[in-house]
Amino acid sequence: MAIAQFVVNGLLVGALFAAVAVGFALIWGVVDIINLAHGEMVMLGGYTAYWLLSIATGTAEGSVLLFLATLPVVIAVLFVLGYVLQRTLVSRVIGTDIFLTLLVTFGISIAIQQLAIQAWTANPRSIQVGFADPSLIVAGVVIPKMKLVAFFGAIVLTAILYLFLQRTRTGRAIRAVSQNPEAAALVGIDVEHTRAVTFGISSAVAGGAGAFIATILNIEPQMGLIYTLKSFVIVVFGGVGSIPGALTGGLLLGVVEELTAGLISSRWTLAVSFTLLIVLLVVKPQGLFGTGADE
Template identity: 85%
Template structure:
Protein backbone atom coordinates (compact mmCIF):
# COMPACT_ATOMS: atom_id res chain seq x y z
CA UNK A 1 0.00 0.00 0.00
CA UNK A 2 2.86 2.38 0.81
CA UNK A 3 4.36 1.88 -2.65
CA UNK A 4 1.00 2.65 -4.27
CA UNK A 5 0.71 5.84 -2.23
CA UNK A 6 4.18 6.92 -3.32
CA UNK A 7 3.38 6.21 -6.98
CA UNK A 8 0.15 8.22 -6.79
CA UNK A 9 2.01 11.13 -5.20
CA UNK A 10 4.66 10.82 -7.89
CA UNK A 11 2.13 10.91 -10.71
CA UNK A 12 0.46 14.00 -9.24
CA UNK A 13 3.76 15.88 -8.95
CA UNK A 14 5.16 14.37 -12.15
CA UNK A 15 2.48 16.11 -14.22
CA UNK A 16 3.94 19.44 -13.07
CA UNK A 17 7.43 18.31 -14.08
CA UNK A 18 6.05 17.24 -17.46
CA UNK A 19 4.33 20.57 -18.08
CA UNK A 20 7.53 22.46 -17.35
CA UNK A 21 9.58 20.10 -19.52
CA UNK A 22 7.22 20.50 -22.48
CA UNK A 23 8.08 24.19 -22.69
CA UNK A 24 11.77 23.40 -22.33
CA UNK A 25 11.48 20.88 -25.19
CA UNK A 26 9.64 23.41 -27.36
CA UNK A 27 12.46 25.94 -27.17
CA UNK A 28 15.06 23.24 -27.72
CA UNK A 29 13.25 21.99 -30.80
CA UNK A 30 12.32 25.32 -32.42
CA UNK A 31 15.03 27.77 -31.39
CA UNK A 32 17.70 25.04 -31.13
CA UNK A 33 19.11 26.20 -27.81
CA UNK A 34 19.08 24.75 -24.31
CA UNK A 35 17.42 27.47 -22.24
CA UNK A 36 19.09 27.47 -18.83
CA UNK A 37 16.77 30.27 -17.69
CA UNK A 38 13.65 28.12 -18.13
CA UNK A 39 13.38 27.28 -14.44
CA UNK A 40 13.31 30.99 -13.62
CA UNK A 41 10.06 31.27 -15.60
CA UNK A 42 8.56 28.73 -13.19
CA UNK A 43 9.78 30.81 -10.27
CA UNK A 44 8.44 34.08 -11.71
CA UNK A 45 5.10 32.46 -12.52
CA UNK A 46 4.80 31.31 -8.92
CA UNK A 47 5.56 34.78 -7.60
CA UNK A 48 3.16 36.40 -10.09
CA UNK A 49 0.32 34.20 -8.84
CA UNK A 50 1.38 34.76 -5.21
CA UNK A 51 1.40 38.55 -5.46
CA UNK A 52 -1.78 38.67 -7.56
CA UNK A 53 -3.64 36.68 -4.91
CA UNK A 54 -2.12 38.91 -2.22
CA UNK A 55 -3.39 41.98 -4.08
CA UNK A 56 -6.90 40.49 -4.23
CA UNK A 57 -7.20 39.11 -0.68
CA UNK A 58 -4.59 41.02 1.30
CA UNK A 59 -2.60 37.82 1.84
CA UNK A 60 -1.69 34.80 -0.24
CA UNK A 61 -4.74 32.84 0.87
CA UNK A 62 -7.99 32.24 -0.93
CA UNK A 63 -10.53 29.87 -2.37
CA UNK A 64 -9.71 27.57 -5.29
CA UNK A 65 -11.60 29.85 -7.68
CA UNK A 66 -9.67 32.93 -6.55
CA UNK A 67 -6.41 31.06 -7.01
CA UNK A 68 -7.40 29.84 -10.47
CA UNK A 69 -8.18 33.44 -11.42
CA UNK A 70 -4.48 34.24 -10.95
CA UNK A 71 -3.36 31.62 -13.51
CA UNK A 72 -4.13 33.73 -16.63
CA UNK A 73 -2.20 36.60 -15.05
CA UNK A 74 0.87 34.40 -14.54
CA UNK A 75 0.57 32.97 -18.06
CA UNK A 76 0.24 36.41 -19.67
CA UNK A 77 3.07 37.96 -17.66
CA UNK A 78 5.46 35.11 -18.46
CA UNK A 79 4.59 35.24 -22.16
CA UNK A 80 5.72 38.89 -22.20
CA UNK A 81 8.91 38.06 -20.27
CA UNK A 82 9.79 35.14 -22.55
CA UNK A 83 9.02 37.07 -25.74
CA UNK A 84 11.16 40.01 -24.59
CA UNK A 85 14.00 37.72 -23.48
CA UNK A 86 14.22 36.18 -26.94
CA UNK A 87 13.91 39.47 -28.83
CA UNK A 88 16.39 41.41 -26.72
CA UNK A 89 18.96 38.78 -25.79
CA UNK A 90 18.67 35.28 -27.23
CA UNK A 91 18.13 36.35 -30.85
CA UNK A 92 21.63 37.85 -30.86
CA UNK A 93 23.33 34.51 -30.25
CA UNK A 94 21.15 32.11 -32.28
CA UNK A 95 23.26 30.30 -34.84
CA UNK A 96 26.52 30.98 -32.99
CA UNK A 97 28.53 28.60 -30.84
CA UNK A 98 26.38 26.44 -28.55
CA UNK A 99 28.52 27.37 -25.54
CA UNK A 100 27.72 31.04 -26.15
CA UNK A 101 23.98 30.33 -26.07
CA UNK A 102 24.44 28.34 -22.86
CA UNK A 103 26.44 31.19 -21.35
CA UNK A 104 23.83 33.79 -22.32
CA UNK A 105 20.87 31.86 -20.95
CA UNK A 106 22.82 30.94 -17.81
CA UNK A 107 23.67 34.62 -17.33
CA UNK A 108 20.00 35.50 -17.79
CA UNK A 109 19.02 32.96 -15.13
CA UNK A 110 21.51 34.41 -12.63
CA UNK A 111 20.35 37.96 -13.37
CA UNK A 112 16.70 37.02 -12.87
CA UNK A 113 17.55 35.22 -9.61
CA UNK A 114 19.40 38.24 -8.24
CA UNK A 115 16.64 40.67 -9.23
CA UNK A 116 14.10 38.40 -7.53
CA UNK A 117 16.27 38.23 -4.40
CA UNK A 118 16.49 42.01 -4.24
CA UNK A 119 12.76 42.39 -4.81
CA UNK A 120 11.36 39.64 -2.59
CA UNK A 121 14.26 38.40 -0.36
CA UNK A 122 15.17 34.73 0.06
CA UNK A 123 12.29 33.95 2.43
CA UNK A 124 10.25 30.97 1.16
CA UNK A 125 6.63 31.73 0.35
CA UNK A 126 3.59 29.63 -0.56
CA UNK A 127 0.00 30.11 -1.65
CA UNK A 128 -2.60 28.77 0.76
CA UNK A 129 -5.72 27.46 -0.98
CA UNK A 130 -8.58 26.72 1.39
CA UNK A 131 -10.69 23.57 1.10
CA UNK A 132 -13.43 22.38 3.45
CA UNK A 133 -11.66 19.01 3.40
CA UNK A 134 -8.04 19.16 2.18
CA UNK A 135 -7.80 15.55 0.97
CA UNK A 136 -9.70 12.64 -0.51
CA UNK A 137 -9.31 8.99 0.44
CA UNK A 138 -9.87 6.51 -2.40
CA UNK A 139 -9.36 2.79 -1.72
CA UNK A 140 -7.03 3.66 1.14
CA UNK A 141 -4.98 6.09 -0.97
CA UNK A 142 -4.84 9.67 0.32
CA UNK A 143 -5.06 12.24 -2.48
CA UNK A 144 -4.50 15.88 -1.44
CA UNK A 145 -7.07 18.01 -3.25
CA UNK A 146 -4.59 20.75 -4.16
CA UNK A 147 -2.21 18.23 -5.71
CA UNK A 148 -5.12 16.84 -7.69
CA UNK A 149 -6.06 20.34 -8.89
CA UNK A 150 -2.42 20.99 -9.82
CA UNK A 151 -2.28 17.66 -11.68
CA UNK A 152 -5.40 18.50 -13.71
CA UNK A 153 -4.13 22.03 -14.36
CA UNK A 154 -0.78 20.76 -15.63
CA UNK A 155 -2.46 18.24 -17.93
CA UNK A 156 -4.83 20.92 -19.27
CA UNK A 157 -1.94 23.32 -19.99
CA UNK A 158 0.07 20.56 -21.70
CA UNK A 159 -2.93 19.51 -23.80
CA UNK A 160 -3.65 23.15 -24.68
CA UNK A 161 -0.09 23.57 -25.93
CA UNK A 162 -0.37 20.41 -28.02
CA UNK A 163 -3.64 21.58 -29.60
CA UNK A 164 -2.16 25.05 -30.18
CA UNK A 165 0.75 23.53 -32.10
CA UNK A 166 -1.50 21.19 -34.10
CA UNK A 167 -4.58 23.29 -34.82
CA UNK A 168 -3.55 26.94 -35.15
CA UNK A 169 -1.78 28.86 -37.90
CA UNK A 170 0.88 30.08 -35.47
CA UNK A 171 1.36 26.55 -34.16
CA UNK A 172 1.91 25.24 -37.67
CA UNK A 173 4.44 28.03 -38.26
CA UNK A 174 6.27 27.01 -35.10
CA UNK A 175 6.43 23.39 -36.27
CA UNK A 176 7.63 24.50 -39.69
CA UNK A 177 10.45 26.56 -38.18
CA UNK A 178 11.37 23.60 -35.98
CA UNK A 179 11.67 21.30 -39.00
CA UNK A 180 13.42 23.66 -41.44
CA UNK A 181 13.89 27.40 -40.72
CA UNK A 182 15.21 28.15 -44.22
CA UNK A 183 12.26 26.52 -45.98
CA UNK A 184 9.84 28.22 -43.55
CA UNK A 185 11.34 31.61 -44.42
CA UNK A 186 10.99 30.88 -48.15
CA UNK A 187 7.23 30.36 -47.79
CA UNK A 188 6.79 33.67 -45.97
CA UNK A 189 7.05 32.74 -42.29
CA UNK A 190 8.75 35.37 -40.13
CA UNK A 191 11.27 33.06 -38.47
CA UNK A 192 12.51 35.51 -35.84
CA UNK A 193 9.00 36.48 -34.78
CA UNK A 194 7.99 32.82 -34.65
CA UNK A 195 10.97 32.02 -32.46
CA UNK A 196 10.07 34.89 -30.12
CA UNK A 197 6.48 33.62 -29.90
CA UNK A 198 7.84 30.15 -29.16
CA UNK A 199 9.90 31.57 -26.30
CA UNK A 200 6.84 33.43 -25.04
CA UNK A 201 4.56 30.38 -25.22
CA UNK A 202 7.16 28.19 -23.52
CA UNK A 203 7.60 30.72 -20.72
CA UNK A 204 3.82 31.12 -20.39
CA UNK A 205 3.33 27.39 -19.85
CA UNK A 206 6.17 27.35 -17.31
CA UNK A 207 4.65 30.35 -15.53
CA UNK A 208 1.23 28.71 -15.34
CA UNK A 209 2.79 25.55 -13.89
CA UNK A 210 4.79 27.72 -11.48
CA UNK A 211 1.54 29.06 -10.05
CA UNK A 212 0.45 25.50 -9.24
CA UNK A 213 3.89 24.73 -7.80
CA UNK A 214 3.43 27.65 -5.38
CA UNK A 215 0.38 25.93 -3.88
CA UNK A 216 2.05 22.62 -3.02
CA UNK A 217 5.69 23.65 -2.47
CA UNK A 218 7.49 26.73 -1.22
CA UNK A 219 8.75 29.22 -3.80
CA UNK A 220 11.94 31.24 -3.48
CA UNK A 221 14.20 33.11 -5.96
CA UNK A 222 16.79 30.34 -6.35
CA UNK A 223 14.37 27.48 -7.02
CA UNK A 224 14.70 27.64 -10.83
CA UNK A 225 17.84 25.54 -11.27
CA UNK A 226 16.28 22.31 -10.03
CA UNK A 227 13.40 22.65 -12.51
CA UNK A 228 15.79 23.34 -15.37
CA UNK A 229 17.76 20.20 -14.50
CA UNK A 230 14.63 18.09 -14.20
CA UNK A 231 13.33 19.43 -17.52
CA UNK A 232 16.59 18.43 -19.19
CA UNK A 233 16.35 14.90 -17.76
CA UNK A 234 12.70 14.55 -18.82
CA UNK A 235 13.22 15.87 -22.36
CA UNK A 236 16.17 13.57 -23.04
CA UNK A 237 14.38 10.69 -21.33
CA UNK A 238 11.18 11.12 -23.36
CA UNK A 239 12.89 12.13 -26.60
CA UNK A 240 13.83 15.58 -27.85
CA UNK A 241 10.92 17.28 -29.61
CA UNK A 242 8.22 14.88 -28.34
CA UNK A 243 5.40 16.34 -26.23
CA UNK A 244 3.97 12.87 -25.41
CA UNK A 245 7.50 11.81 -24.50
CA UNK A 246 7.88 14.77 -22.13
CA UNK A 247 4.54 13.93 -20.52
CA UNK A 248 5.44 10.27 -19.99
CA UNK A 249 8.96 11.23 -18.88
CA UNK A 250 7.62 13.67 -16.30
CA UNK A 251 5.19 11.15 -14.85
CA UNK A 252 7.93 8.51 -14.66
CA UNK A 253 10.40 10.91 -13.05
CA UNK A 254 7.85 11.99 -10.46
CA UNK A 255 7.03 8.38 -9.59
CA UNK A 256 10.68 7.35 -9.34
CA UNK A 257 11.56 10.33 -7.14
CA UNK A 258 8.66 9.69 -4.76
CA UNK A 259 9.56 5.99 -4.48
CA UNK A 260 13.22 6.82 -3.81
CA UNK A 261 12.30 9.52 -1.27
CA UNK A 262 9.82 7.20 0.46
CA UNK A 263 11.93 4.06 0.65
CA UNK A 264 15.46 5.48 0.80
CA UNK A 265 15.94 9.25 1.27
CA UNK A 266 15.17 12.53 -0.47
CA UNK A 267 18.94 13.09 -0.78
CA UNK A 268 19.10 10.30 -3.37
CA UNK A 269 16.35 11.49 -5.73
CA UNK A 270 18.50 13.48 -8.17
CA UNK A 271 21.28 10.88 -8.13
CA UNK A 272 18.86 8.10 -9.05
CA UNK A 273 17.16 10.26 -11.71
CA UNK A 274 20.41 11.05 -13.50
CA UNK A 275 21.59 7.46 -13.16
CA UNK A 276 18.42 6.29 -14.91
CA UNK A 277 19.03 8.89 -17.61
CA UNK A 278 22.52 7.53 -18.25
CA UNK A 279 21.23 3.96 -18.43
CA UNK A 280 18.48 4.98 -20.87
CA UNK A 281 20.91 6.83 -23.12
CA UNK A 282 23.09 3.74 -23.29
CA UNK A 283 20.17 1.39 -24.00
CA UNK A 284 17.99 3.73 -26.10
CA UNK A 285 19.91 6.85 -27.22
CA UNK A 286 16.87 8.38 -28.97
CA UNK A 287 14.80 8.44 -25.79
CA UNK A 288 11.41 6.81 -25.46
CA UNK A 289 9.60 8.71 -28.21
CA UNK A 290 12.14 11.05 -29.78
CA UNK A 291 14.04 11.22 -33.02
CA UNK A 292 17.46 11.38 -31.47
CA UNK A 293 19.28 13.75 -29.18
CA UNK A 294 22.06 14.36 -31.66
CA UNK A 295 19.61 15.79 -34.17
Protein backbone atom coordinates in the same frame (compact mmCIF):
# COMPACT_ATOMS: atom_id res chain seq x y z
CA MET B 1 -0.31 0.25 0.36
CA ALA B 2 2.43 2.73 1.12
CA ILE B 3 3.89 2.09 -2.30
CA ALA B 4 0.57 2.89 -3.96
CA GLN B 5 0.50 6.15 -2.05
CA PHE B 6 4.02 7.05 -3.23
CA VAL B 7 3.14 6.21 -6.83
CA VAL B 8 0.02 8.36 -6.69
CA ASN B 9 1.97 11.23 -5.14
CA GLY B 10 4.54 10.81 -7.87
CA LEU B 11 1.99 10.90 -10.68
CA LEU B 12 0.36 14.01 -9.21
CA VAL B 13 3.65 15.92 -9.04
CA GLY B 14 4.98 14.34 -12.22
CA ALA B 15 2.32 15.99 -14.37
CA LEU B 16 3.73 19.36 -13.29
CA PHE B 17 7.27 18.28 -14.17
CA ALA B 18 5.90 17.20 -17.54
CA ALA B 19 4.27 20.57 -18.21
CA VAL B 20 7.54 22.34 -17.39
CA ALA B 21 9.47 19.92 -19.60
CA VAL B 22 7.11 20.35 -22.54
CA GLY B 23 7.93 24.06 -22.64
CA PHE B 24 11.61 23.28 -22.41
CA ALA B 25 11.37 20.80 -25.27
CA LEU B 26 9.47 23.30 -27.37
CA ILE B 27 12.30 25.84 -27.35
CA TRP B 28 14.84 23.12 -27.87
CA GLY B 29 13.02 21.74 -30.86
CA VAL B 30 12.01 24.98 -32.52
CA VAL B 31 14.78 27.44 -31.68
CA ASP B 32 17.50 24.82 -31.10
CA ILE B 33 18.39 26.38 -27.78
CA ILE B 34 18.76 24.73 -24.43
CA ASN B 35 17.18 27.37 -22.25
CA LEU B 36 19.02 27.22 -18.97
CA ALA B 37 16.74 29.99 -17.69
CA HIS B 38 13.66 27.83 -18.17
CA GLY B 39 13.47 27.00 -14.47
CA GLU B 40 13.49 30.71 -13.68
CA MET B 41 10.27 31.03 -15.68
CA VAL B 42 8.74 28.41 -13.38
CA MET B 43 9.97 30.39 -10.39
CA LEU B 44 8.67 33.69 -11.73
CA GLY B 45 5.31 32.10 -12.54
CA GLY B 46 5.07 30.92 -8.95
CA TYR B 47 5.93 34.34 -7.56
CA THR B 48 3.56 36.15 -9.90
CA ALA B 49 0.67 34.02 -8.69
CA TYR B 50 1.84 34.46 -5.11
CA TRP B 51 1.89 38.26 -5.32
CA LEU B 52 -1.35 38.51 -7.24
CA LEU B 53 -3.05 36.50 -4.55
CA SER B 54 -1.38 38.55 -1.84
CA ILE B 55 -2.59 41.76 -3.41
CA ALA B 56 -6.09 40.39 -3.77
CA THR B 57 -6.47 38.93 -0.29
CA GLY B 58 -3.72 40.52 1.76
CA THR B 59 -2.19 37.12 2.42
CA ALA B 60 -1.11 34.45 -0.02
CA GLU B 61 -4.22 32.48 0.70
CA GLY B 62 -7.45 32.05 -1.12
CA SER B 63 -10.01 29.80 -2.65
CA VAL B 64 -9.35 27.60 -5.64
CA LEU B 65 -11.32 29.87 -7.92
CA LEU B 66 -9.41 32.92 -6.83
CA PHE B 67 -6.16 31.08 -7.44
CA LEU B 68 -7.27 29.90 -10.86
CA ALA B 69 -8.24 33.47 -11.68
CA THR B 70 -4.60 34.52 -11.33
CA LEU B 71 -3.50 32.05 -14.01
CA PRO B 72 -4.36 34.10 -17.11
CA VAL B 73 -2.35 36.99 -15.70
CA VAL B 74 0.58 34.70 -14.87
CA ILE B 75 0.52 33.25 -18.35
CA ALA B 76 0.33 36.66 -20.00
CA VAL B 77 3.18 38.09 -17.92
CA LEU B 78 5.44 35.15 -18.60
CA PHE B 79 4.59 35.14 -22.30
CA VAL B 80 5.68 38.74 -22.61
CA LEU B 81 8.85 38.07 -20.65
CA GLY B 82 9.76 35.10 -22.81
CA TYR B 83 9.00 36.98 -26.01
CA VAL B 84 11.16 39.91 -24.97
CA LEU B 85 14.05 37.72 -23.83
CA GLN B 86 14.14 35.94 -27.15
CA ARG B 87 13.81 39.11 -29.19
CA THR B 88 16.41 41.15 -27.32
CA LEU B 89 19.00 38.63 -26.17
CA VAL B 90 18.70 35.04 -27.27
CA SER B 91 18.08 35.82 -30.94
CA ARG B 92 21.52 37.37 -31.12
CA VAL B 93 23.31 34.09 -30.56
CA ILE B 94 21.11 31.73 -32.58
CA GLY B 95 23.22 29.90 -35.13
CA THR B 96 26.51 30.52 -33.36
CA ASP B 97 28.34 28.09 -31.14
CA ILE B 98 26.07 26.02 -28.89
CA PHE B 99 28.27 26.98 -25.99
CA LEU B 100 27.48 30.67 -26.46
CA THR B 101 23.74 30.01 -26.52
CA LEU B 102 24.05 28.05 -23.30
CA LEU B 103 26.03 30.83 -21.69
CA VAL B 104 23.54 33.54 -22.61
CA THR B 105 20.66 31.63 -21.08
CA PHE B 106 22.80 30.75 -18.08
CA GLY B 107 23.59 34.45 -17.68
CA ILE B 108 19.87 35.26 -17.81
CA SER B 109 19.25 32.51 -15.26
CA ILE B 110 21.65 33.75 -12.61
CA ALA B 111 20.71 37.41 -13.13
CA ILE B 112 16.99 36.67 -12.66
CA GLN B 113 17.70 34.41 -9.71
CA GLN B 114 19.73 37.06 -7.92
CA LEU B 115 17.21 39.79 -8.74
CA ALA B 116 14.53 37.59 -7.21
CA ILE B 117 16.57 37.20 -4.04
CA GLN B 118 17.01 40.97 -3.88
CA ALA B 119 13.32 41.54 -4.39
CA TRP B 120 11.77 38.78 -2.33
CA THR B 121 14.57 37.36 -0.12
CA ALA B 122 15.76 33.77 -0.38
CA ASN B 123 13.04 32.42 1.95
CA PRO B 124 10.79 29.69 0.60
CA ARG B 125 7.14 30.66 0.19
CA SER B 126 3.96 28.89 -0.77
CA ILE B 127 0.38 29.64 -1.68
CA GLN B 128 -2.26 28.28 0.69
CA VAL B 129 -5.39 27.30 -1.13
CA GLY B 130 -8.30 26.67 1.23
CA PHE B 131 -10.57 23.66 0.99
CA ALA B 132 -13.27 22.80 3.49
CA ASP B 133 -12.26 19.18 3.22
CA PRO B 134 -8.66 19.09 1.92
CA SER B 135 -8.28 15.44 0.93
CA LEU B 136 -10.01 12.62 -0.87
CA ILE B 137 -9.39 9.06 0.18
CA VAL B 138 -9.66 6.51 -2.59
CA ALA B 139 -8.97 2.87 -1.74
CA GLY B 140 -6.84 3.87 1.18
CA VAL B 141 -4.76 6.31 -0.85
CA VAL B 142 -4.86 9.92 0.30
CA ILE B 143 -5.25 12.43 -2.51
CA PRO B 144 -5.00 16.08 -1.48
CA LYS B 145 -7.53 18.04 -3.51
CA MET B 146 -5.07 20.78 -4.38
CA LYS B 147 -2.67 18.23 -5.81
CA LEU B 148 -5.50 16.88 -7.89
CA VAL B 149 -6.30 20.38 -9.15
CA ALA B 150 -2.63 20.96 -9.93
CA PHE B 151 -2.45 17.62 -11.71
CA PHE B 152 -5.36 18.44 -13.97
CA GLY B 153 -4.11 21.98 -14.37
CA ALA B 154 -0.81 20.67 -15.68
CA ILE B 155 -2.54 18.21 -18.00
CA VAL B 156 -4.77 20.97 -19.34
CA LEU B 157 -1.80 23.28 -19.93
CA THR B 158 -0.02 20.54 -21.85
CA ALA B 159 -3.13 19.65 -23.82
CA ILE B 160 -3.78 23.27 -24.76
CA LEU B 161 -0.22 23.59 -25.97
CA TYR B 162 -0.56 20.42 -27.99
CA LEU B 163 -3.79 21.55 -29.62
CA PHE B 164 -2.38 24.99 -30.22
CA LEU B 165 0.58 23.54 -32.11
CA GLN B 166 -1.60 21.17 -34.10
CA ARG B 167 -4.61 23.31 -34.88
CA THR B 168 -3.75 26.99 -35.08
CA ARG B 169 -2.03 28.96 -37.78
CA THR B 170 0.67 30.14 -35.38
CA GLY B 171 1.15 26.55 -34.26
CA ARG B 172 1.73 25.47 -37.82
CA ALA B 173 4.19 28.31 -38.33
CA ILE B 174 6.05 27.17 -35.23
CA ARG B 175 6.26 23.64 -36.53
CA ALA B 176 7.41 24.88 -39.93
CA VAL B 177 10.20 26.93 -38.37
CA SER B 178 11.25 23.96 -36.28
CA GLN B 179 11.55 21.75 -39.34
CA ASN B 180 13.24 24.17 -41.69
CA PRO B 181 13.70 27.87 -40.88
CA GLU B 182 14.90 28.79 -44.39
CA ALA B 183 11.95 27.18 -46.10
CA ALA B 184 9.60 28.74 -43.56
CA ALA B 185 11.04 32.17 -44.33
CA LEU B 186 10.56 31.52 -48.05
CA VAL B 187 6.85 30.89 -47.64
CA GLY B 188 6.47 34.15 -45.79
CA ILE B 189 6.71 33.19 -42.14
CA ASP B 190 8.39 35.78 -39.95
CA VAL B 191 10.94 33.43 -38.41
CA GLU B 192 12.22 35.85 -35.78
CA HIS B 193 8.72 36.63 -34.58
CA THR B 194 7.73 32.97 -34.59
CA ARG B 195 10.74 32.01 -32.54
CA ALA B 196 9.97 34.75 -30.04
CA VAL B 197 6.36 33.58 -29.82
CA THR B 198 7.65 30.06 -29.20
CA PHE B 199 9.86 31.34 -26.42
CA GLY B 200 6.91 33.23 -25.01
CA ILE B 201 4.60 30.21 -25.10
CA SER B 202 7.24 28.02 -23.54
CA SER B 203 7.73 30.52 -20.72
CA ALA B 204 3.99 30.90 -20.27
CA VAL B 205 3.48 27.16 -19.84
CA ALA B 206 6.42 27.01 -17.44
CA GLY B 207 4.98 29.96 -15.51
CA GLY B 208 1.54 28.36 -15.33
CA ALA B 209 3.10 25.19 -14.00
CA GLY B 210 5.08 27.32 -11.55
CA ALA B 211 1.86 28.80 -10.17
CA PHE B 212 0.52 25.31 -9.47
CA ILE B 213 3.86 24.30 -7.97
CA ALA B 214 3.54 27.22 -5.54
CA THR B 215 0.31 25.71 -4.20
CA ILE B 216 1.61 22.21 -3.49
CA LEU B 217 5.35 22.68 -2.98
CA ASN B 218 7.53 25.63 -2.00
CA ILE B 219 8.83 28.31 -4.31
CA GLU B 220 12.15 30.07 -3.74
CA PRO B 221 14.43 32.17 -5.95
CA GLN B 222 17.02 29.42 -6.33
CA MET B 223 14.63 26.68 -7.38
CA GLY B 224 15.06 27.26 -11.12
CA LEU B 225 18.10 25.23 -12.06
CA ILE B 226 16.64 22.09 -10.54
CA TYR B 227 13.55 22.37 -12.74
CA THR B 228 15.69 23.05 -15.79
CA LEU B 229 17.67 19.89 -15.17
CA LYS B 230 14.59 17.84 -14.45
CA SER B 231 13.19 19.04 -17.76
CA PHE B 232 16.35 17.93 -19.47
CA VAL B 233 16.08 14.46 -17.92
CA ILE B 234 12.47 14.21 -19.04
CA VAL B 235 13.12 15.41 -22.57
CA VAL B 236 16.11 13.16 -23.05
CA PHE B 237 13.94 10.29 -21.90
CA GLY B 238 10.90 11.17 -23.97
CA GLY B 239 12.54 12.55 -27.10
CA VAL B 240 12.94 16.17 -28.13
CA GLY B 241 9.95 16.52 -30.39
CA SER B 242 7.40 14.48 -28.49
CA ILE B 243 4.76 15.89 -26.15
CA PRO B 244 3.42 12.43 -25.19
CA GLY B 245 7.04 11.38 -24.56
CA ALA B 246 7.55 14.35 -22.26
CA LEU B 247 4.32 13.57 -20.44
CA THR B 248 5.39 9.97 -19.86
CA GLY B 249 8.86 11.08 -18.81
CA GLY B 250 7.46 13.64 -16.38
CA LEU B 251 5.09 11.20 -14.72
CA LEU B 252 7.86 8.61 -14.43
CA LEU B 253 10.30 11.09 -12.92
CA GLY B 254 7.68 12.13 -10.40
CA VAL B 255 7.10 8.52 -9.41
CA VAL B 256 10.83 7.80 -9.13
CA GLU B 257 11.33 10.86 -6.91
CA GLU B 258 8.40 10.06 -4.64
CA LEU B 259 9.48 6.43 -4.32
CA THR B 260 12.99 7.56 -3.44
CA ALA B 261 11.61 10.00 -0.89
CA GLY B 262 9.23 7.44 0.56
CA LEU B 263 11.44 4.39 0.62
CA ILE B 264 14.86 5.94 1.27
CA SER B 265 14.74 9.58 2.30
CA SER B 266 13.59 12.83 0.76
CA ARG B 267 17.16 14.08 1.03
CA TRP B 268 18.14 11.71 -1.76
CA THR B 269 15.54 12.67 -4.35
CA LEU B 270 17.68 15.26 -6.12
CA ALA B 271 20.80 13.09 -6.03
CA VAL B 272 18.74 10.33 -7.66
CA SER B 273 17.33 12.69 -10.32
CA PHE B 274 20.74 13.97 -11.33
CA THR B 275 22.31 10.54 -11.31
CA LEU B 276 19.41 9.38 -13.46
CA LEU B 277 20.30 12.13 -15.92
CA ILE B 278 23.86 10.89 -16.25
CA VAL B 279 22.76 7.25 -16.45
CA LEU B 280 20.26 8.09 -19.20
CA LEU B 281 22.96 9.83 -21.19
CA VAL B 282 25.20 6.79 -20.83
CA VAL B 283 22.58 4.25 -21.74
CA LYS B 284 21.15 6.10 -24.72
CA PRO B 285 24.11 7.92 -26.23
CA GLN B 286 23.55 6.72 -29.82
CA GLY B 287 20.02 8.05 -29.76
CA LEU B 288 21.28 11.34 -28.43
CA PHE B 289 24.20 11.96 -30.71
CA GLY B 290 22.35 13.14 -33.77
CA THR B 291 20.16 15.95 -32.54
CA GLY B 292 21.72 19.33 -32.10
CA ALA B 293 25.16 17.91 -31.55
CA ASP B 294 25.83 17.54 -35.24
CA GLU B 295 28.58 19.65 -36.66
